[in-house]
Amino acid sequence: MDVLWLSRLQFAMATMFHFIFVPLTLGLSILVAIMETQYVRTGETVYLRMAKFWGKLFIINFVLGVVTGITLEFQFGTNWSRYSAYVGDIFGSLLAIEATLAFFLESTFLGAWIFGWNKLSPKLHAACIWLVAAASNISALWIIIANGFMQHPLGYVLRNGRAELDSFFAVITNSFAWQQYIHTLAGAFALAGFFVMGISAFHLLRHNETDFFSRSFRLGAIFALVFSLLVAVQGHHHAQAVTRIQPAKLAAMEALWETPKPGEGAPMYLLLWPDEANERNAVEALGIPGGLSFLAYGSFTAPVQGLNAWPKEERPPVLITFLSFRAMVGLGTVMIALAAWAWLRRKRLQESPKLLRLLPYAIPIPYLALQAGWVVAEVGRQPWIVYGLMKTADAVSPVAASQVTFSLVALTLLYALLGAADITMLTIYARKGPKPA
Amino acid sequence: MLETIWFLVWGILWAVYFVLDGFDLGLGTLLPILGKTDTDRRTILNAMGPFWDGNEVWLITAGGVTFAAFPTAYAIMFSGLYTPLMLLLLALIIRGVAFEFRHLRDCPYWRALWDGAMTIGSFLPALLLGVAFANIFQGLPLDSQGIFHGNLLTLLNPYGLVGGLLFVLLFALHGAIWLALRTEGELHHRAVAWAGRIYPILGVTLLGFVVLTVPFTGLLRNYLTNPLLLILLIIPLTCFGLLRREIQQGAGWKAWGLSAGLIAGLTLFGVTGLYPNILPSSLDPAASVTVFNAASSTKTLSIMLLVALLFVPIVVLYQVWMYRTFSHKMTSHDLTHDNAY
Numbered sequence: 001m002d003v004l005w006l007s008r009l010q011f012a013m014a015t016m017f018h019f020i021f022v023p024l025t026l027g028l029s030i031l032v033a034i035m036e037t038q039y040v041r042t043g044e045t046v047y048l049r050m051a052k053f054w055g056k057l058f059i060i061n062f063v064l065g066v067v068t069g070i071t072l073e074f075q076f077g078t079n080w081s082r083y084s085a086y087v088g089d090i091f092g093s094l095l096a097i098e099a100t101l102a103f104f105l106e107s108t109f110l111g112a113w114i115f116g117w118n119k120l121s122p123k124l125h126a127a128c129i130w131l132v133a134a135a136s137n138i139s140a141l142w143i144i145i146a147n148g149f150m151q152h153p154l155g156y157v158l159r160n161g162r163a164e165l166d167s168f169f170a171v172i173t174n175s176f177a178w179q180q181y182i183h184t185l186a187g188a189f190a191l192a193g194f195f196v197m198g199i200s201a202f203h204l205l206r207h208n209e210t211d212f213f214s215r216s217f218r219l220g221a222i223f224a225l226v227f228s229l230l231v232a233v234q235g236h237h238h239a240q241a242v243t244r245i246q247p248a249k250l251a252a253m254e255a256l257w258e259t260p261k262p263g264e265g266a267p268m269y270l271l272l273w274p275d276e277a278n279e280r281n282a283v284e285a286l287g288i289p290g291g292l293s294f295l296a297y298g299s300f301t302a303p304v305q306g307l308n309a310w311p312k313e314e315r316p317p318v319l320i321t322f323l324s325f326r327a328m329v330g331l332g333t334v335m336i337a338l339a340a341w342a343w344l345r346r347k348r349l350q351e352s353p354k355l356l357r358l359l360p361y362a363i364p365i366p367y368l369a370l371q372a373g374w375v376v377a378e379v380g381r382q383p384w385i386v387y388g389l390m391k392t393a394d395a396v397s398p399v400a401a402s403q404v405t406f407s408l409v410a411l412t413l414l415y416a417l418l419g420a421a422d423i424t425m426l427t428i429y430a431r432k433g434p435k436p437a
Numbered sequence: 438m439l440e441t442i443w444f445l446v447w448g449i450l451w452a453v454y455f456v457l458d459g460f461d462l463g464l465g466t467l468l469p470i471l472g473k474t475d476t477d478r479r480t481i482l483n484a485m486g487p488f489w490d491g492n493e494v495w496l497i498t499a500g501g502v503t504f505a506a507f508p509t510a511y512a513i514m515f516s517g518l519y520t521p522l523m524l525l526l527l528a529l530i531i532r533g534v535a536f537e538f539r540h541l542r543d544c545p546y547w548r549a550l551w552d553g554a555m556t557i558g559s560f561l562p563a564l565l566l567g568v569a570f571a572n573i574f575q576g577l578p579l580d581s582q583g584i585f586h587g588n589l590l591t592l593l594n595p596y597g598l599v600g601g602l603l604f605v606l607l608f609a610l611h612g613a614i615w616l617a618l619r620t621e622g623e624l625h626h627r628a629v630a631w632a633g634r635i636y637p638i639l640g641v642t643l644l645g646f647v648v649l650t651v652p653f654t655g656l657l658r659n660y661l662t663n664p665l666l667l668i669l670l671i672i673p674l675t676c677f678g679l680l681r682r683e684i685q686q687g688a689g690w691k692a693w694g695l696s697a698g699l700i701a702g703l704t705l706f707g708v709t710g711l712y713p714n715i716l717p718s719s720l721d722p723a724a725s726v727t728v729f730n731a732a733s734s735t736k737t738l739s740i741m742l743l744v745a746l747l748f749v750p751i752v753v754l755y756q757v758w759m760y761r762t763f764s765h766k767m768t769s770h771d772l773t774h775d776n777a778y
Contacts, residue, residue: 063537077515088508096501108491397516
């Protein structure tokens with residue numbers, strides 16, 4: 001394999017692994033902060049125990065997010081140095097701002113929270129976890145604004161052989177980036193809801209700490225339901241923005257090859273399997289005439305471009321984009337159904353063993369949905385690293401393939417071991433339940 | 438002008454990073470020497486527990502600022518130093534995880550595994566950062582396209598290795614003093630004793646490094662034109678001289694301050710000597726990456742300066758609060774609370 005493909009694989013592996021831990025950090029930090037605030041307000045020790053138990057799981061998850069995040073900042077320079085030099089004027093500053101505004105805050109106050117239970121006043125201690133929660137979510141904002149620039153570059157001017165900043169305001173108010181941010185955040189919050197519900201269900205089924213886990217469950221169920229719905233509704237608007245801004249990505253998501261004749265609108269097929277080699281679909285059945293046009297533009301006859309409108313080398317990989325999009329939407333639908341079921345039964349949990357047995361196994365669903373969503377965003381943007389501005393193939397570093405092979409193998413092995421250890425630790429501590437009151 | 442200001446900020450960020458993460462990298466390196474029992478080792482880990490993550494963000498920021506202010510330098514430096522940076526990364530990963538994982542299971546093999554990860558994960562970054570900076574001072578084999586003609590072995594030259602050893606010793610001393618500050622009794626005495634043992638070895642290495650800097654690097658050029666700047670070398674050397682007495686008297690905050698002054702001073706001495714280069718080329722001086730040919734646009738540099746002026750003081754304020762709140766002398770209580778490492 002050449003340096004380009006090795007670097008692509010490494011970036012995909014490192015980013016996807018990092019993103020196993022990020023969404024739980026984003027959502028669970030807020031849930032723990034709510035629990036501790038309840039304790040400060042009511043003085044009920046069950047909330048204190050909740051904050052401590054879920055906080056412990058939060059920390060075990062958090063540490064891998066932190067250490068794997070450093071890899072990402074480094075990788076732009078090590079593996080994508082031509083990209084870094086070309087857009088660093090804009091992209092680099094967003095990463096530096098993220099560190100200054102958010103990462104310092106997050107790391108410092110997490111230290112204060114972990115070690116401050118007996119040293120800080122309850123109010124100040126609760127403030128620490130709110131600062132961690134705010135900082136994690138602000139951190140995500142800057143990272144996604146940076147990614148938004150790659151998806152829909154704005155506010156730049158081509159000068160001195162590179163993209164230079166023209167309008168900082170345009171870069172940070174990029175509506176495409178903000179949509180991605182809301183979409184990611186809502187998904188992450190729903191994921192945290194499923195995480196809390198799943199572990200609570202495990203204990204409720206065993207009649208273990210029923211009061212403790214019923215309260216946890218209800219909090220998780222509200223989060224899971226509200227944000228599964230939000231992510232779907234907002235996702236629809238986001239897809240409409242993709243249609244306008246990255247039409248080739250949308251065509252790949254829907255495996256639409258031919259641009260329909262004017263006035264006809266693009267159909268939507270319920271059964272579909274793309275055949276990339278022959279630039280057509282192997283299976284195309286149960287079509288809704290104009291369905292895709294309607295979803296994309298709200299009109300059955302609106303024009304949607306097909307993949308054949310682009311030369312082959314300017315299209316994203318169709319099968320991966322297509323399947324990931326379907327996986328995301330399908331899993332998202334399952335999330336809504338499960339969360340609604342859980343919410344309806346929230347007051348009669350002990351009488352719902354089926355639900356309680358199912359929910360621990362539902363924890364991976366939002367994880368897979370979120371990963372699939374990012375695959376659509378990133379693979380669907382190919383061959384561009386910055387949409388319309390720079391191709392991924394032109395962005396790679398002038399390094400030796402042997403170097404990248406070494407780092408890819410080393411990172412993969414290490415990540416596999418650490419990931420397994422982390423999931424084992426999370427499982428042990430989750431099963432153990434809270435410390436006796 | 439903006440480029441020069443950012444170069445100064447860049448140097449200060451590295452200096453702050455080395456001072457702050459330096460003590461916890463050094464303490465991690467000394468873990469098997471200073472920590473005889475599990476309780477000792479837990480005391481050592483908890484002594485840096487509240488701080489290590491916040492300290493490491495200074496590295497992320499130093500890297501981020503390199504990217505933001507000097508993107509060309511970032512691109513050339515990070516791709517040129519590919520393998521050492523990946524090793525640094527792997528080390529920092531296992532080290533961060535060691536802090537959090539070690540205490541999760543009460544099994545001697547599990548704990549020994551993470552103690553090993555802590556030691557290697559602390560020693561290797563100190564060594565690699567030292568080797569990398571010594572090589573930057575010396576000049577990297579860069580052609581006019583910014584392509585690095587060399588490999589890991591190119592970096593392991595005599596001057597690079599002395600630089601690596603210097604960093605390991607500087608951080609180890611800094612870490613021993615930190616442990617002395619935060620402990621009482623046997624562990625405190627052991628930390629002071631080891632600080633006393635490291636001190637003379639550091640002295641010899643420091644002397645060797647400063648002497649070798651004359652033939653091996655072009656750092657002195659700026660100092661010959663502006664001899665007044667030599668104060669940047671006199672300050673750390675003075676700190677080093679005064680440190681001896683402070684260690685003998687039990688290594689308190691004053692000793693830590695002097696050790697911090699030594700590390701920060703040496704970093705600023707090196708960085709000032711580089712100017713206006715960030716990455717001098719050893720192949721062709723004209724191929725050097727300078728503050729001017731690597732900088733971002735004026736607009737980016739101005740906006741970033743505004744952000745830095747607004748937010749870095751806030752960061753400093755809450756990190757100072759953090760250090761004031763959590764750097765008391767440790768007692769057994771610090772090992773028994775729910776979240777102790």
